[in-house]
């Protein structure tokens with residue numbers, strides 16, 4: 244069997260940028276189980292963890308081996324210094340290594356037309372990496388709804404559908420979901436304020452908040468503020484998003500075979 248034929252039987256490799264988790268007395272690099280299972284089961288790709296070690300790794304070396312890039316959600320916040328604001332006076336967690344690694348990989352992925360999918364904090368990473376800004380405390384804006392989860396509720400309740408989003412007319416998500424509106428869950432305190440350059444809005448909540456974006460000029464560059472990975476194998480609608488991402492990664496992989 245030729246190399247090309249062998250590669251055709253290999254599943255795409257999708258890089259998942261890690262968060263830094265402190266498990267005293269050390270730091271560890273981690274990614275959420277539900278994201279990895281969604282990539283494996285619904286996108287049918289092989290997730291590989293990218294440590295948030297930007298200064299100690301060569302992004303180009305990764306890009307040469309990856310068929311896609313995935314940015315997970317995270318309880319940490321993007322440092323507002325990246326969009327020239329100061330941190331609000333709240334007990335928020337930040338993750339400078341996630342910020343730096345995610346931003347660097349986003350720029351390289353876009354430059355190399357590597358399929359890209361972001362979720363929640365991942366959408367925020369992409370928006371800020373491309374020069375956009377965030378509302379740091381959505382719920383303190385009277386014109387916006389409270390988009391947080393009830394942290395005292397069960398996980399099933401936290402990740403249950405919370406509101407409707409309207410998909411942009413003729414947008415990529417309308418084409419993927421074959422719908423004009425979908426119900427989504429909502430677990431975030433921050434959200435897009437200024438949309439980054441080269442990004443198109445793909446969905447909005449009823450209060451006008453941007454809930455999904457698309458990167459212009461690439462084959463597949465999408466990010467959603469909600470959590471499609473939650474029990475995705477039981478969610479026919481959100482499965483479509485992971486299947487579309489997996490298909491884009493497979494197309495990339497095959498195109499790369501001489």
Ligand SMILES: N[C@@H](CCC(=O)NCCCC(=O)O)C(=O)O
Pocket residue numbers: 275315316317318319320362363364365430431432433434470
């Ligand atoms: N911290 C940001 C992003 C919120 C987010 O990603 N929440 C999910 C964390 C847990 C999980 O991975 O499901 C914000 O608050 O806006």
